[in-house]
Amino acid sequence: MRYSHSSIETFKTCPLQFKYNYIEKPDIKKKQNAEAFMGSMVHDTLEKLYKDLKYNKLNTIEEVLEYYNSLFKESYSEEKVEIIRDGFVIENYRETGEKYLINYYNQYKPFDQAKTLGLEQEITISFYDSVKDKTYNLVGYIDKLALISKDHIEIGDYKTNAQAKTQEEVDKDRQLAIYMIAIKKLYPFVKEISLSWYFLSAGIKQTSYRTDEQLSLLEKEVIENIRDIEDAKEKDYFPAKPSALCDWCSFRTICPLKKHDFLDKQEPVLENKYLKEKGVTLVDKYQELSEKKLEITKDIDKELALLKEAIINYSKENNLEKLFGTNKNMLVKEYDSIKLPLKNTDKRKDLETFLKDNNFLDLVSDISIYKFSDLFKSNFFSKDFEDKIKEYITREKIHRLYLNKK
Ligand code: SF4
Numbered sequence: 001m002r003y004s005h006s007s008i009e010t011f012k013t014c015p016l017q018f019k020y021n022y023i024e025k026p027d028i029k030k031k032q033n034a035e036a037f038m039g040s041m042v043h044d045t046l047e048k049l050y051k052d053l054k055y056n057k058l059n060t061i062e063e064v065l066e067y068y069n070s071l072f073k074e075s076y077s078e079e080k081v082e083i084i085r086d087g088f089v090i091e092n093y094r095e096t097g098e099k100y101l102i103n104y105y106n107q108y109k110p111f112d113q114a115k116t117l118g119l120e121q122e123i124t125i126s127f128y129d130s131v132k133d134k135t136y137n138l139v140g141y142i143d144k145l146a147l148i149s150k151d152h153i154e155i156g157d158y159k160t161n162a163q164a165k166t167q168e169e170v171d172k173d174r175q176l177a178i179y180m181i182a183i184k185k186l187y188p189f190v191k192e193i194s195l196s197w198y199f200l201s202a203g204i205k206q207t208s209y210r211t212d213e214q215l216s217l218l219e220k221e222v223i224e225n226i227r228d229i230e231d232a233k234e235k236d237y238f239p240a241k242p243s244a245l246c247d248w249c250s251f252r253t254i255c256p257l258k259k260h261d262f263l264d265k266q267e268p269v270l271e272n273k274y275l276k277e278k279g280v281t282l283v284d285k286y287q288e289l290s291e292k293k294l295e296i297t298k299d300i301d302k303e304l305a306l307l308k309e310a311i312i313n314y315s316k317e318n319n320l321e322k323l324f325g326t327n328k329n330m331l332v333k334e335y336d337s338i339k340l341p342l343k344n345t346d347k348r349k350d351l352e353t354f355l356k357d358n359n360f361l362d363l364v365s366d367i368s369i370y371k372f373s374d375l376f377k378s379n380f381f382s383k384d385f386e387d388k389i390k391e392y393i394t395r396e397k398i399h400r401l402y403l404n405k406k
Contacts, residue, residue: 002124003138005175008225011232013245018229019238020251030250031082038093039160041072042100042200043143046158047119050144053111057378061105062333068101069094069402084247100160100200107203114146114154121145123182129223136226140179151191154207155179156198164199170206173197177210177218184215312399331402338373339394351392358385 001022011018020026032040045068052059059067072094083090121142128135144156155176159165165173176195183193196207210218232238240257252258274282315323315332323330341347375381381389 003136003226003229005138005140005178008138008222008229011229012225013243014241014249015232015238016240016255017249017251020254023233026251026254028251028254029079031080033248034081034083034085034088034090034093035160037076037081038072038097041068041075042097042160043120043158044071045101046104046143049105050111050116050119054116057374058110061102064101064105065098068097072097096201097160103203104198104200114148116144117147117153118142118145123179123186125178125182127219127223127226129227132227132230134230136223136230138178138222138226140175140182142179142183145183148194152194153183153187153190153192154194154196155183156196159197159199160201161199162201164202164204165197165206167206167208170195170197170208173208174218174221176208177215178222180210181215181219308399308401311401325403328403333400333402335398335400336377337396337398338376339396340372341392347392351389354389354392 007018007022010021045064048067049059049064076090081090083093123140123142125138125140126135127138142155143158144154146154146156148154157176173195176197180193180195183190187193192209194207194209196205198205240255242257246252246255246258249255249258253262274285277285311323311330311332315321321332323332341351376386376393
């Protein structure tokens with residue numbers, strides 16, 4: 001079994017939760033809480049920002065937010081994400097993440113404080129337990145590993161918790177200190193390794209250091225922690241340890257200490273009124289409702305298209321980028337876009353041949369409009385090439401509308 005900082009912490013918080021999560025893995029619909037979901041969307045967006053920078057592409061804040069918002073929209077579903085706090089809706093979390101990204105962007109732009117060595121970098125550390133004569137492997141992921149100067153590496157972690165930690169708390173934090181053990185071995189020439197937490201909510205960075213002595217003490221602690229887990233596995237002893245964190249536990253619907261709450265609150269199962277119908281009736285009804293749904297959707301889409309056209313007109317006539325509704329605000333954004341010839345048309349085939357002849361083979365297998373458009377807008381192609389390719393593409397303005405809370 002590969003351990004991680006979070007699996008060790010889970011065992012310390014509640015051994016039963018550890019057993020469910022890392023050993024039994026019961027087949028239940030696990031939901032991610034909205035805080036963790038928003039955090040992972042922000043992490044992925046920052047990862048993209050720094051990945052693009054490696055290839056000299058500095059995304060604008062609009063591009064960063066567009067990526068974040070479309071990722072958020074694509075990844076979110078009520079079945080996968082759970083909002084635990086009363087009175088909150090998913091929009092509150094989306095907006096919070098957006099605010100964090102804007103603050104971070106403004107604070108660190110143009111992001112030239114350090115050279116990026118790794119993003120979401122996986123590290124594995126081996127710990128030898130002389131008591132059990134066993135080696136344990138612990139795996140971890142570093143949000144951002146950065147070279148501050150030739151003698152100084154920073155292990156960076158983005159935090160999207162509402163509250164930042166104090167200096168005393170980060171000085172005691174074990175996660176980045178454990179990663180430091182691995183980084184020291186990977187980069188023995190580096191004189192200084194700092195541990196930095198970027199608290200996106202407060203816009204502050206806390207930095208901490210560890211001595212060799214502290215690291216060897218930590219190593220001993222980690223070995224003892226893992227040994228406790230190994231003992232629990234041998235005895236199959238994973239007692240439930242209830243705490244305030246139970247509300248955030250994905251297994252509370254099956255945990256013997258918590259599931260009673262859910263049995264009482266479970267919604268009554270609606271009886272399926274079609275169960276006794278004949279096959280032909282079921283198919284006819286299914287067809288009828290599917291067609292009805294299609295009609296309704298079509299009508300709504302038509303109305304929305306008319307509204308969008310009217311909103312764009314209104315904003316252009318009055319030179320407005322932001323409109324105010326009764327409950328929501330709306331941003332009206334205009335972007336430059338390009339259009340490729342449709343798939344399976346002669347013009348598209350000509351374009352593919354043209355790209356192939358100009359050594360852009362990787363684009364040809366399946367021309368991605370996003371990738372192509374990005375390369376085009378970032379002046380990736382030579383002027384000469386751009387002039388030639390213009391006959392295959394059409395430039396156009398596109399508009400996007402964003403509804404935001406007031
Ligand atoms: S609900 Fe609480 S006690 Fe039960 S497994 Fe989860 S954390 Fe442990």
